[in-house]
Amino acid sequence: MDVSSALEAHKKKFKTTEVEKVIPLDIDLGLLTASDINVLDDSLLKSKDTAALNKYLRRITRDGAQLLINSIFSRPTRTTEDSVIAELPKPFLKLPREKHVPKPKPLTRWEKFAQTKGIQSTKRSQKVFDEATGEYLPRWGYRGVNDAEKQWLVEVKDGADPFQDQFQKLRDEKKERVNKNQRRHQRNLEESAAEQRSISNPRSMQKKDLQRTLVLSKSSTASMGRFDRQLVGEPKVKGVKRKFKSNDVDAGEEKDTSLKLLKKVVDAPKGKIDVHKAIRKLKK
Amino acid sequence: MRPLTEEETKTLFEKLARYVGKNITHLIDRPDEPHCFRLHEEKVYYVGETTMKKAAGINRDHLLSFGTCFGKFTKTRKFRLHITALDYLAQYSKYKVWVKPNGEMPFLYGNHVVKAHIGRITEDTPEHQGVVIYNMADNPIGFGTTARSTVEIRRLDPTAIVVFHQSDVGEYLRDENTLF
Numbered sequence: 417m418d419v420s421s422a423l424e425a426h427k428k429k430f431k432t433t434e435v436e437k438v439i440p441l442d443i444d445l446g447l448l449t450a451s452d453i454n455v456l457d458d459s460l461l462k463s464k465d466t467a468a469l470n471k472y473l474r475r476i477t478r479d480g481a482q483l484l485i486n487s488i489f490s491r492p493t494r495t496t497e498d499s500v501i502a503e504l505p506k507p508f509l510k511l512p513r514e515k516h517v518p519k520p521k522p523l524t525r526w527e528k529f530a531q532t533k534g535i536q537s538t539k540r541s542q543k544v545f546d547e548a549t550g551e552y553l554p555r556w557g558y559r560g561v562n563d564a565e566k567q568w569l570v571e572v573k574d575g576a577d578p579f580q581d582q583f584q585k586l587r588d589e590k591k592e593r594v595n596k597n598q599r600r601h602q603r604n605l606e607e608s609a610a611e612q613r614s615i616s617n618p619r620s621m622q623k624k625d626l627q628r629t630l631v632l633s634k635s636s637t638a639s640m641g642r643f644d645r646q647l648v649g650e651p652k653v654k655g656v657k658r659k660f661k662s663n664d665v666d667a668g669e670e671k672d673t674s675l676k677l678l679k680k681v682v683d684a685p686k687g688k689i690d691v692h693k694a695i696r697k698l699k700k
Numbered sequence: 701m702r703p704l705t706e707e708e709t710k711t712l713f714e715k716l717a718r719y720v721g722k723n724i725t726h727l728i729d730r731p732d733e734p735h736c737f738r739l740h741e742e743k744v745y746y747v748g749e750t751t752m753k754k755a756a757g758i759n760r761d762h763l764l765s766f767g768t769c770f771g772k773f774t775k776t777r778k779f780r781l782h783i784t785a786l787d788y789l790a791q792y793s794k795y796k797v798w799v800k801p802n803g804e805m806p807f808l809y810g811n812h813v814v815k816a817h818i819g820r821i822t823e824d825t826p827e828h829q830g831v832v833i834y835n836m837a838d839n840p841i842g843f844g845t846t847a848r849s850t851v852e853i854r855r856l857d858p859t860a861i862v863v864f865h866q867s868d869v870g871e872y873l874r875d876e877n878t879l880f
Contacts, residue, residue, distance in 0.1 A: 660702045660705065661703045661705075663701060663703065663752075663756050664756065665703065667734035667736065667749050671729060671736075674709060674713075674728050674737075675725065675728055677709050678713050678724055678725065678728065681713040681714055682713075682717055682721070682724070690824070692824075692850075692851040693824050
């Protein structure tokens, strides 16, 4: 039995899966994208025959989709219980980053100093071996080995006051170190803020901020600071003076400015349409 | 006395435009003598240049009034038109309402205009539109805002309010001491 004619007839019902393009499409299967850089028919694009244009554009889109699907089917596949899965490669198109590149952190005083001196920090392990307990403990911090207060015995150094509490001394010293570090941290923040606002002297910025805070806090009482005691060298606060145009401006100039303003007011878009009027106009 | 700021001019024009629309141009751009708006004690005066210059020489405390008072700025900086501006509004108004003789007195006592009192109304007047109110002898007697459009008015019953009262010439007697 010859079925070739029947097959031919069935085949004719569908479009062919083979698409020919002058320039092959860039297909990124990872992103399931096909980009077509072939030249479009200019005369069709500019023509007013929208039906023909739509048909043309639909054909191009269909061809692109066909090529994309062809390339998906050319990938190695595996079958699961209820479907066939094609494995897609990793995308190679680079998408632009959504957010801008973060700015580098401002350097602290120590980092600046280390840079000029060429000091490089060596990486030390976070944990050290504690011989007393025979296990690895953090170098510092919680349960750290450098906790001076954990010692059961503190030596009184030569020339030290024998009646001084050495444990208390260690505690005080640690507190002082922490406070000092906090002050340094604060100073680093202020300096970097001044640098960002391009103020050469961070102290002047500090002074300005302080004065502003002073003025604000003084005027924040119930009497707006009227009964507060004046400080020595307190900055005088000048309010903003209202400024009006002169009374005897040139008449022509004044006319022009008001006409300009009037145009803005009158030509402003109105929200409502008089529906009745519109209907009557249409009927005419 | 001082010129209006840009914001004040804008609120003034917006209010005036409700009644006269684009015709404000005729107020600013006059063929005879240049006129301007001046603020004095929160009241806005429309005044010719020569009068303004003469008034400028008078001490603020002693200056009572000059030119035509158009209205005043409220403490919330809205603008309120006074009846004294009626001459100019009537001259350039786009939409008008004529009131029958029997409705004249109620309006002049400060009441709204009801449908039964309306003699004529400009065709195509929209809703909430500033209108100048005339008596049947064509004398302007006040101004207000329409409550309904012309088309809707036809379907209303006679006692329904058609124009909201805003100002009437009766105020010349009632508010004599604050008006100018």
